[in-house]
Amino acid sequence: MIDVAREAGVALRTVSRVVNGDTTVGGALAERVRQAIDHLGFQPDERARQLRSGRTGTIGAAVRHIADAHPVLRAVDETARGAGLTVVAMSTEDDEVREREAVMSMCGRRMDGIIIEPIADGHQYLQPEIDSGLAVVAFDRPATGVEVDTVLSDNQGGIELAFRHLAEQGHRRIGYIGDDERIYTGRQRAAAFRDCLRAAGGPLDGMVHPGPITAERISAALERLRSGPDPATAIVTGNFSTSVAVIRALGSDFGATALVGFDDFGLADLLRPGLTVVAQGDVQIGRTTIELFQARLADPGRPVRTVTVPTTLITRGSGEIPL
CATH class of the missing domain: 1.10.260.40 (lambda repressor-like DNA-binding domains)
Structure with missing residues (x-):
């Protein structure tokens, strides 16, 4: 000041x-x-403000299972606690403004560093904090405009696993319903699926449906894939939320069309048939994120690393429905 x-x-x-x-x-x-x-x-030092006012402006939330719907965060929390670190989590809801507010709030509180699941198109605002010694690790999606350690899932390899598996069941008309392409993972997975269609010599028109995950949009995409003279006989979904929305839209027709979802989730094995999925290495992603974070704290000048974690196909029945 x-x-x-x-x-x-x-x-x-x-x-x-x-x-x-x-x-x-x-x-x-x-x-x-x-x-x-x-x-x-x-940047105002929030710790100094707290000393003066006697208030921190934060709320501690100790609840039962905050990370159940976010398996990577669960792995991050478990690994961090084992390393003597405390994780304070904030939700961005895939909103760029909310992300920046959350990140800068953490920076103002002078935390040792930040792990971020990026959504914004640019993260240059973090550069002064990084230059000041803030450790930053991105996971699931890369940060843009800054060079930071990053942990990614093998999006292309996972889509290829799903497509190849359905093709092995005899399917030639395979469709895709995924997340919005403004999001890195949505963009990567849709692009990988288009590559699979091209390699198989199939048409792209009307077979790839990325976009916002809303009931109306998912139902419309599903209707387009399943109608017409040459409908899709199998579908790949781009993430957990899309899989759930597609299953809801199918209703009693679930099981009539072969389906492979990207991302595993609880209860997927209890469906009839069970949902075949491409599972990300959630535990490995979480552990690797904390390992890179600790390495950055120990040696701020070390070269930036990007680690890609492989995916695994888990067969449960829905992806094995033959043509």
Whole structure:
């Protein structure tokens, strides 16, 4: 704050008032302070604020199974606890603004580092924090605009596993329903599926359906795949949420069309037939994320690494329905 005051040519107390949202500071003066803050890359130290106010602005949530719907987070938490680290998780809901707010809130609290499941198109705003020593590891999707350690699933290999398995059951008209292509995994998996169709000599038109995961969109995609003179006899779904939406849309017709889902989930084995899936190495992804995080803390100057974790096909019945 002393540096900001010197840069802006104002008193230290003026900087404090601007940082704390005091609206009585004159507009021109406040703008000079804000420009100095931007120029110097100043971030308020939340710990200092907490000492002054006696409040942290955070809520501790100790609940039964916060990570049940996020198996990678569960593996991250277990591995972190084994290493004497504490994980504070925040949800971004695949929203770029919410992601930045969550990440910068963590930066302001001067955590040792951040693991992030990126959604935004650019993460350049993290560069000053990285330059200041913040350890950052991305998982599931790469961060863009910054070089950080990254743990990915083998998206292309997983889609190839699903496609090849259905082709081995005799299917030639295989369709795909997946996530929005603005998301890295949705884009990667849809592209891999198109490659599979091209390699098999099949048509692409009307066979690949990425997009937002809504009941209406999924039902429309499913209807298009299953109608017409030459309907799809098998379907690959691009992630857990899409698989569930497709199963709901099929209703009593589940089992009439061969289906392989990307991502395993609880109860998939209790369906009739059980859902055949391409399972990500969730435990390995979580453990590797924490291992890279610890390595970055120990040696901030080490070369950036990207680790790709292989996928596995689990057969349960839905993907073995013959043509």
